[in-house]
Amino acid sequence: MQQMLLCCLQMPKGSKLGHLPACPSHPVPLIPAQVLAPHCCVCSQCLPGLCHWERGWLEGDCGGWAGFLPFPGQCSVQCTLIPGGRLGRGSWHSAQAGNGLHSTPCCVPSEREGGSVWVRMRPLLWAACSQLLPRAAGLCAPKPAVTTMVTASHHSLRPPALLAASSSPASVSAGLLQPLVPGSRAPSCWSSQFNVPPSALLVARPVGVCSMMKLPVQASAEGLDVAFVGVPLDTGTSNRPGARFGPRQIRAESAMLRRFNGSTGAAPFDSLRVADIGDVNVNLYNLPDSCRLIRDSYQEIVASGCVPLTLGGDHTITYPILQALAAKHGPVGLVHVDAHTDTGDTALGQRIYHGSSFRRCAEEGLLDCGRVVQIGIRGSSYDPDPQKYCREQGFRVVPAEECWMKSLEPLMREVRAQMGERPMYISFDIDGLDPAYAPGTGTPEIAGLTPAQALEIIRGCKGLNIVGCDLVEVAPMYDASGNTALLGANLLFEMLCVLPGVKTL
Numbered sequence: 001m002q003q004m005l006l007c008c009l010q011m012p013k014g015s016k017l018g019h020l021p022a023c024p025s026h027p028v029p030l031i032p033a034q035v036l037a038p039h040c041c042v043c044s045q046c047l048p049g050l051c052h053w054e055r056g057w058l059e060g061d062c063g064g065w066a067g068f069l070p071f072p073g074q075c076s077v078q079c080t081l082i083p084g085g086r087l088g089r090g091s092w093h094s095a096q097a098g099n100g101l102h103s104t105p106c107c108v109p110s111e112r113e114g115g116s117v118w119v120r121m122r123p124l125l126w127a128a129c130s131q132l133l134p135r136a137a138g139l140c141a142p143k144p145a146v147t148t149m150v151t152a153s154h155h156s157l158r159p160p161a162l163l164a165a166s167s168s169p170a171s172v173s174a175g176l177l178q179p180l181v182p183g184s185r186a187p188s189c190w191s192s193q194f195n196v197p198p199s200a201l202l203v204a205r206p207v208g209v210c211s212m213m214k215l216p217v218q219a220s221a222e223g224l225d226v227a228f229v230g231v232p233l234d235t236g237t238s239n240r241p242g243a244r245f246g247p248r249q250i251r252a253e254s255a256m257l258r259r260f261n262g263s264t265g266a267a268p269f270d271s272l273r274v275a276d277i278g279d280v281n282v283n284l285y286n287l288p289d290s291c292r293l294i295r296d297s298y299q300e301i302v303a304s305g306c307v308p309l310t311l312g313g314d315h316t317i318t319y320p321i322l323q324a325l326a327a328k329h330g331p332v333g334l335v336h337v338d339a340h341t342d343t344g345d346t347a348l349g350q351r352i353y354h355g356s357s358f359r360r361c362a363e364e365g366l367l368d369c370g371r372v373v374q375i376g377i378r379g380s381s382y383d384p385d386p387q388k389y390c391r392e393q394g395f396r397v398v399p400a401e402e403c404w405m406k407s408l409e410p411l412m413r414e415v416r417a418q419m420g421e422r423p424m425y426i427s428f429d430i431d432g433l434d435p436a437y438a439p440g441t442g443t444p445e446i447a448g449l450t451p452a453q454a455l456e457i458i459r460g461c462k463g464l465n466i467v468g469c470d471l472v473e474v475a476p477m478y479d480a481s482g483n484t485a486l487l488g489a490n491l492l493f494e495m496l497c498v499l500p501g502v503k504t505l
Contacts, residue, residue, distance in 0.1 A: 194269050194270060194271075194272065194273050194274065195215050195216050195269065195273060195274055195275050196259055196269045196270075197213040197214050197215060197257065197258065197259055197269065198214055199258075199259070200255075200258075205255040205256070206255075210248070210251050210252055210255075211228075211251060211276040212228035212250070212251050212254050212276040212311070212489075212492070213228075213254045213255070213257050213276075213489075213493070214254075214255060215228070215274060215275050215276050216275045216276070217275065217276050217277070217278060218275045218276070218277050218278075219277065219278070220277060220300070220304070221277055221300070221301045221304045221306035221308075222304050223273065223304075224273050224274065224275050224277070224304070224306045225272035225273045225274065225305075225306060225307065225501065226268075226272050226273070226274045226306065226307045226308075226309060226496060226499060227274070227275060227276070227277045227301060227306050227307070227308055227309070228274070228275070228276045228277070228309050228310075228311060228492070229277055229278070229279070229280065229297075229298075229301065229308050229309070229310050229311065230247030230248070230251070230278065230279035230280070230310075230311045230313070231247065231279065231280045231282065231294055231310055231311070231312055231313035231317045231321075232244040232245065232246070232247050232248070232279055232280075232282065232313060233280075233282045233284070233287075233290050233294075233312070233313045233314060233316065233317055234246075234313065234314045234442070234475070235284055235285075235287050235290070235314075235316075236287055236314045236315070236316030236352065236353040236354040237314045237353075237354055237442045237443075238347060238353060238354065238355055238442075238443065239442050239443045240441075240442040240443070240475060240478065241442065241475070242442065242475030242476065242477045242478065243312060243313055243314045243441075243442060243472065243473050243474060243475045244284070244313070245475070245476050245477065246311060246312055246313060246472070246473070246474035246475060246476065246485070246488070247279060247311035247312070247313065248476075249474065249476035249482065249485040250311045250471070250474060250485045250488045250489045250492070251276070251311070251489075252482075252485070253482055253485040253486040253488075253489045254489035254492075254493075256486065256489070257489060257490065257493050260505065261493070261494070261497045263455075264459060264462075264497060264504065265504040265505050266497035266498070266502050266503075266504055266505075267502070267503050267504065267505045268496045268497050268499070268502045270503060270505070271501055271502045271503040272496075272499065272501055272502060274496065277301075280293060280294050280297045281293065282294065287316065287350075287352055287353070288352060290316075290320075291316070291319060291320040291352060292320070294317055294320040294321060294324075295320035295321075295323045295324050296324075297324075298320065298321050298323075298324035298325070299324045299327065299328075301324075302324055302325060302327075302328045302467075302468075303328070307466070307467060307468055307469075307499055308321070308468050308469075309468070309469050309470070309471075309492055309495055309496060310468070310469065310470035310471070310472075311470075311471060311474075311488075311492065312470055312471060312472030312473060312474070313470075313472050313473075314354040314442065314472060314473055315338075315342055315354040315355075315357050315427075315429055315472045315473055316352060316353060316354045316357055317470065317472065318357045318358075318361075318427050318470055318472065319352070319356075319357040319358075319360050319361055321468065321470065322361050322366045322367070322425065323364070323366060325366075325423075325425060325467055325468050326364075326365070326366040329423040329467055330368075330423070331365055331366060331367055331368040331369075332366070332367065332368060332371075332422075332423045332424055332425045332467060333367075333368050333371030333372065333418075333419045333420075333422060333423070333424030333425070334358075334367055334368075334371070334372045334373070334424065334425050334426075334427065335373050335375070335415060335419075335424065335425075335426050335427070335457070335461060336358065336372065336373065336374045336375070336427045336429075337374075337375050337376050337426075337427070337428045337429060337432040337449070337454065337457055338374065338375075338376060338377065338427075338428075338429035338431065338432045339376060339377065339378050339379055339400070339429065339431045339432055339443070339444075339445035339448060340355065340377065340379065340429070340431075340443065340445075341358065341374055341377055341386065341387060341389075341390050341395075341397065342354065342355050342356065342357045342358045342359075342429075343356070343358050343359040343362070343389050343390055343393075344356045344359060345359060354473075358372075359389065362393050368422065369393045369394040369395060370394045370418075371418055371419055371420070371422070371424065372393070372394070372395040372396065373395070373396045373398065373415050373418065374390065374395055374396070374397045374398065375398045375403070375408075375411070375432070375449075375457060376398070376399075376400050376403065376432040376433075376448060376449045377397055377398065377399050377400060378399060378400035378401070378445050378446075378447060378448065379445035379446075396418070398411065400447060400448055400449065401447075403449055403453060404447070407453075407456060408453050408456040408457055408460070409456055409460060411460075412456060412457060412459075412460025412461070413460070415460060415461075416460065416461070416463065416464060419461075419464050419465075421465055422465060423465050423466075423467045424461075424464050424465060424466060424467070425466070425467060425468050425469065426458070426461060426466060426468075426469040426470070426495060427469070427470050427472070428454070428458075428469070428470065428471050428472070428491055428495075429441075429472050429473045430471065430472065430473050430474050430484060430487070430488055430491075431443055431444055431445060431448070431473055432448060432449055432454070433448050433449050433450070433451065433454060433487070434446065434447060434448035434449065434450065435448065437450065437451055437483075437484075437487060438474075438479075438483075438484045438487055438488075439478055439479045439484060440474055440475050440476050440477070440478045440479025440483075440484030440485065441473045441474065441475050441478065441484065442473055442475050442478075443473070451487060454487075454491060455491075455494060458491060458494040458495055458498060459494065459497075459498060461498050462498040463498075464498075465500060466495075466498065466499055466500060469492070469495040471488045471491055471492050471495070474488045
């Protein structure tokens with residue numbers, strides 16, 4: 001796909017048959033494809049790579065977008081056709097290297113009916129391909145300084161640039177489909193300048209790279225407002241392992257998520273530039289070294305001005321993450337949803353494990369202890385007063401019993417007042433929920449929170465100065481249905497929807 005982009009979208013305008021450079025990936029001559037644009041050349045072996053899921057966008061018989069371009073009639077331009085193919089509205093047939101080519105008059109959009117075909121078709125192809133291409137194709141660029149929101153429905157099969165009534169080339173610029181500038185980043189969806197999850201109406205959910213919400217994957221957080229980050233570590237677990245596979249399964253289940261939050265009206269993908277930046281390369285054989293690797297990685301992320309949304313991993317990972325965040329923001333407030341306080345001191349002689357994260361954070365001054373709230377705490381304990389340390393530090397502990405059979409909106413009003421305007425962090429352990437809803441975790445405890453209460457907690461953080469979030473302890477092998485990971489993916493989406501800067505439509 002990368003080479004297809006190079007040969008079909010970066011061919012110099014005005015290239016003529018017989019004077020065309022060779023395709024970068026195939027030693028066969030390029031053929032001008034008037035199906036695409038009068039000056040756009042496509043390698044006869046690369047073209048089939050274009051014609052799979054993009055084909056439905058560019059064909060005309062079934063409502064594709066190319067079919068809505070004006071085709072006024074025959075023109076005198078002689079062009080080379082793909083063998084067995086035809087121009088105008090209809091199916092495109094894959095080119096086969098070595099087949100004979102023939103020339104015939106073609107039907108092309110009239111200059112007077114919508115501007116240059118080059119101006120009109122090239123952005124369509126770019127946007128159609130942009131989500132499939134690797135980072136090396138030059139699809140990454142700094143985030144835009146100004147955002148123009150487009151309200152056209154993403155369910156429409158026609159791009160906004162074609163729905164506009166204007167017939168001048170400027171109308172393309174007024175929309176969000178800009179002509180290609182080498183090295184620039186084109187929009188990945190017709191109605192947004194930001195990265196947008198592809199609609200399942202256009203792209204089958206099982207298709208494509210398994211990224212969070214099928215968003216583009218980047219190698220770093222540069223140019224992003226928000227980054228999904230996986231930390232596949234579970235060597236700090238005390239009971240059932242398996243959370244190292246949590247990020248992978250959460251990403252897989254996130255294919256069910258869509259662009260808008262239908263309940264709150266939040267439109268994060270029309271407000272912030274979001275992408276998946278992959279996983280931290282942890283050391284599964286050395287937990288302290290893993291913490292160092294995580295801390296160093298997150299220092300780079302926060303230095304770029306990006307807000308990390310983390311897919312865990314066991315709860316050990318929150319400790320090095322908060323080390324990185326506190327280095328930039330100072331001590332942070334914390335909304336911690338969990339069955340356990342995770343304020344243990346040592347276990348088996350070790351001070352770092354998933355049950356000691358927030359004790360280590362408090363000791364190092366990473367937390368603004370007067371702004372720490374722990375919700376959903378429950379279960380048996382080794383001490384008669386397991387919450388004593390939390391109270392001594394000034395944490396507010398809300399046991400699960402105080403949450404049973406009630407809405408948590410009143411609680412979250414108090415939490416918002418407690419957090420104020422200073423930076424705060426959300427850490428959500430999936431075992432905070434009852435195992436009836438989230439059995440896929442390492443240390444389940446009965447009588448927990450419900451998914452509805454989880455939504456109330458996260459949505460109740462709207463308006464706070466959130467500098468990061470995590471969703472941890474999903475161990476998918478203990479839930480064959482995948483529902484625990486699906487729940488985790490939805491909670492991460494809800495966290496994204498309450499971040500500062502997210503607009504409501």
